[in-house]
Amino acid sequence: MVNFLIFGPPGSGKGTQSVRLAEKFNLLHLSTGDMLRAEITAGTELGKKMSLIMSKGELVPDEVVIEMIAYKIDNSKGSFGFLFDGFPRTVAQTVSLEKMLNDRGMKIDKMLVLDVDHDELVKRLIARAELSGRPDDKDPAVIENRIEVYKEKTEPIIQYCNQKGIYQPVNGMGTINDIFKRLSDYMKKLI
Ligand code: AP5
Ligand code: MG
Secondary structure, three states: OOOEEEEOOOOOOHHHHHHHHHHHHOOEEEEHHHHHHHHHHHOOHHHHHHHHHHHHOOOOOHHHHHHHHHHHHHOOOOOOOEEEEOOOOOHHHHHHHHHHHHHOOOOOOEEEEEEOOHHHHHHHHHHHHHHHOOHHHHOHHHHHHHHHHHHHHHOHHHHHHHHOOOEEEEEOOOOHHHHHHHHHHHHHOOO
């Protein structure tokens, strides 16, 4: 098994690229944002509790997403590895993920971080708002808050992973195809 983190701020292209990379390399794409939105759509108790937090662009509690990911790791078969998108988002989530993987004889093999200019992030998310129906895309103030939360709570994971020698920055500017090629080239070295 080879396990990757696709990392980067909101709008950096994690979801877009993950779908394609998962198909190309037979990886299981695990997006905590998608899982949480599925709970909201299904009208579950958990979804109801999380929707307000998400609509403000704040992070849901660590234990909620850790439990979701643990369940997926234990109930997924047949892929060559995992592609984590939007998880982990705090150093505490990273430590939990490492433990989950280590307990099962695996590790995080590479963290691929998409670097995208602030203005481009905002432009992409505003453009998506019309189509996605995501409440957290609708309000520019919420978009800015998501970027701030990323800087404050999520970015410290980069330093943590850099110390472990698994950090790989990737230029996330340009066309979707160009970025896909860059990411694929890094992943090929490990697969
Ligand atoms: P999540 O769903 O993870 O959202 P996010 O991090 O805010 O990021 P996005 O999904 O908006 O962006 P992306 O990087 O995937 O970019 P995309 O490919 O879509 O999280 C949502 C919320 O859930 C969080 O705020 C939090 O409340 C909660 N949550 C989730 N996980 C959590 C966790 N682990 N812990 C705690 N809370 C958690 O691209 C964006 C747009 O740009 C698209 O329209 C796309 O078509 C377009 N685009 C992509 N690439 C390009 C390109 N190269 N050129 C032009 N347009 C492009
Ligand atoms: Mg996404």
